[in-house]
Amino acid sequence: MRTALVIGTGLIGTSAALALSQRGVAVHLTDRDPEQARTAAALGAGTDEAPEGPVDLAIVAAPPAHVAAVLADAMRRGAARGYIDVASVKGGPRRELQALGLDLSAYIGTHPMSGREKSGPLAATGDLFEGRPWVLTSTRDTDTEVLNLVLELVSHCRAVPVVMDADAHDRAVALVSHMPHLVSSMVAARLENAEEAAVRLCGQGIRDVTRIAASDPRMWIDILSANPGPVADLLTDVSADLDETVRALRALQSSDEDKRREGTTGIEDVLRRGNAGQVRVPGKHGSAPRAYEVVAVLIDDQPGQLARIFADAGMAGVNIEDVRIEHATGQQAGLVQLMVEPKAVPVLTAALRERGWALRQ
Numbered sequence: 252m253r254t255a256l257v258i259g260t261g262l263i264g265t266s267a268a269l270a271l272s273q274r275g276v277a278v279h280l281t282d283r284d285p286e287q288a289r290t291a292a293a294l295g296a297g298t299d300e301a302p303e304g305p306v307d308l309a310i311v312a313a314p315p316a317h318v319a320a321v322l323a324d325a326m327r328r329g330a331a332r333g334y335i336d337v338a339s340v341k342g343g344p345r346r347e348l349q350a351l352g353l354d355l356s357a358y359i360g361t362h363p364m365s366g367r368e369k370s371g372p373l374a375a376t377g378d379l380f381e382g383r384p385w386v387l388t389s390t391r392d393t394d395t396e397v398l399n400l401v402l403e404l405v406s407h408c409r410a411v412p413v414v415m416d417a418d419a420h421d422r423a424v425a426l427v428s429h430m431p432h433l434v435s436s437m438v439a440a441r442l443e444n445a446e447e448a449a450v451r452l453c454g455q456g457i458r459d460v461t462r463i464a465a466s467d468p469r470m471w472i473d474i475l476s477a478n479p480g481p482v483a484d485l486l487t488d489v490s491a492d493l494d495e496t497v498r499a500l501r502a503l504q505s506s507d508e509d510k511r512r513e514g515t516t517g518i519e520d521v522l523r524r525g526n527a528g529q530v531r532v533p534g535k536h537g538s539a540p541r542a543y544e545v546v547a548v549l550i551d552d553q554p555g556q557l558a559r560i561f562a563d564a565g566m567a568g569v570n571i572e573d574v575r576i577e578h579a580t581g582q583q584a585g586l587v588q589l590m591v592e593p594k595a596v597p598v599l600t601a602a603l604r605e606r607g608w609a610l611r612q
Contacts, residue, residue, distance in 0.1 A: 252276055252403045254306040256330055258321055260291035262367060263337050264312030265375035268296035270408040273377050279306065291372040305329055308400045311336040314470070315477035319347035326353055333397035334358045335404075339424055340477035341388045341417035357397050360388040360417055362424070363410060370467050378409070385410035388417040425481035432463050432471060433482070434489065439464035455577045496521050543572050543590035546599050547611040550587055560587060560608070567602035569595045586611060 253276065257268045260282040268278045268291060278297030282288040288299040309331035313321045315338040322344070326334055334357055336344060341360040348355055365383040367374055385405045389398055405412045415423070439461040442450055475482060499517025502510040550556040564571055573590035591599055600610060 252307045252400055252407075254302060254308075255279070255297075255404075256281070256302060256306045256309045256325075257291075257297065257312060258282070258309060258325065259312035260288045260296070260372050261312060262370050262372070262374050262379075263363065264310065265291040265294065265296050265372040266377065266379035267310055267312070267337070267363075267404070267408060269294065269375055269377035270380065271404070272297050274407045276407065287372055291375070294372060294375065296372070296375070302330075306331045308333045308335065308404060310404070311338075313338070314473035315340045315343065316473050318344040319351070322348060322358065323351050323353060326358070332357065333394070333400045335361045335401055337361055337363055338477070339428070339474050341386070341420045343421075343477050345388070345417050355390075356392050356394045359393055359397060359401050361401065362386040362388075362420065363408070364428075365410075370470060380405075380408040380410040383410050384413045386413050386415050386420050388415055388420055421478050422481045425478055425485055429475060429478055429482045430485040430489070432466065433475070433486065435461055435464040455575065492521060541572075542593070544593045544596050546589045546591060546596060546603070548587045548589065548603060549584065549609040549611060551584055557587065560589070560603070563603060563606050563608070564589065564599060567598055569599045569602070 252271075255268075255271055255276050256279045257264045258281050260268070260280050264282075265280075268280060272278050272295060279302045280288045280291050280297045280299045281301070282291075285299070291297070292299045309325050311318055311321050311325065311334070313336070318336045318338045322334055322336060325331065338344060338360075339362055341362060345355070345358075345360055348358065363380050363383060363385045365380045367379070385408070387398075387401060387405075389401075402412060438457075442453075442457075442461070495517055499514040499521075502514030502517070505511055505514070548560060550560070561571060569591055571589050571591060575588040575590075577586040577588070589599070603610060
């Protein structure tokens with residue numbers, strides 16, 4: 252691939268453009284907001300000047316509701332040899348293009364499974380997709396040359412190609428992305444009018460659950476409007492679980508011992524099913540989940556503390572598999588939780604203590 256056209260210079264479009272530009276591809280940028288395209292160009296994502304002729308690959312990074320119209324326009328004017336979109340919903344745009352009578356052999360619906368709570372070109376990075384799945388919904392009618400162009404794009408972005416049926420993709424993202432976002436938002440909404448004294452008690456658990464609720468509502472309205480059925484089906488199941496959980500909790504309030512036992516059984520059931528589902532979440536790099544042990548280190552909220560801990564772990568020959576930070580309420584201090592292989596725990600704890608770190612048992 253030597254040339255590309257990115258139509259839509261938000262987070263995803265600009266990030267893809269940055270990755271391609273960094274690898275020597277001549278990228279042309281366009282957006283319905285010319286100022287946004289100029290911002291992306293200033294960041295090094297390419298040029299906002301129109302290409303002189305057809306490019307190798309056109310990348311449509313428009314909201315799901317507008318994808319089909321933008322693609323149809325680009326295809327009718329012969330803007331590229333191959334066309335993709337990067338919207339989070341795949342079945343609807345394909346059916347819209349089919350209804351318009353367009354030849355879809357040069358088109359592949361794709362979805363890079365990566366993003367951030369922030370939007371716009373200023374939030375973009377060239378490594379946004381690194382190590383992340385990039386779904387390709389190619390069919391038997393897809394032109395081989397176009398498929399190769401798209402695989403080259405995914406390679407330039409250092410993502411991992413995953414081939415799926417378009418409708419199967421939409422059901423999958425409803426489960427792992429769209430439904431969880433709404434649930435996160437509903438939990439976060441409980442905080443809106445909560446007493447300040449209660450909100451001040453927020454810890455890492457509530458931060459984890461509500462993190463994605465910070466995303467742009469306008470963007471999510473576009474996404475959910477394009478995939479409402481599968482999301483509604485899943486929320487119906489969640490609603491049934493909520494009803495059963497409420498009944499179980501009410502039973503625990505009863506003075507009747509049999510009802511309390513029923514309540515305990517109901518709560519235990521949902522918690523155990525939650526355990527069973529959580530262990531299926533893939534681990535690092537998409538591999539099977541692994542059990543790590545935690546080494547907890549007390550730190551002051553000062554520059555360089557994390558760098559020192561990581562350097563000391565490296566000197567001890569220990570790889571940090573994951574890390575979490577809990578900030579102390581009302582104090583300039585925190586607790587760093589280092590996730591490591593079980594066999595590395597004694598080595599790391601000894602090394603950190605030797606270097607003066609305070610560990611929490």
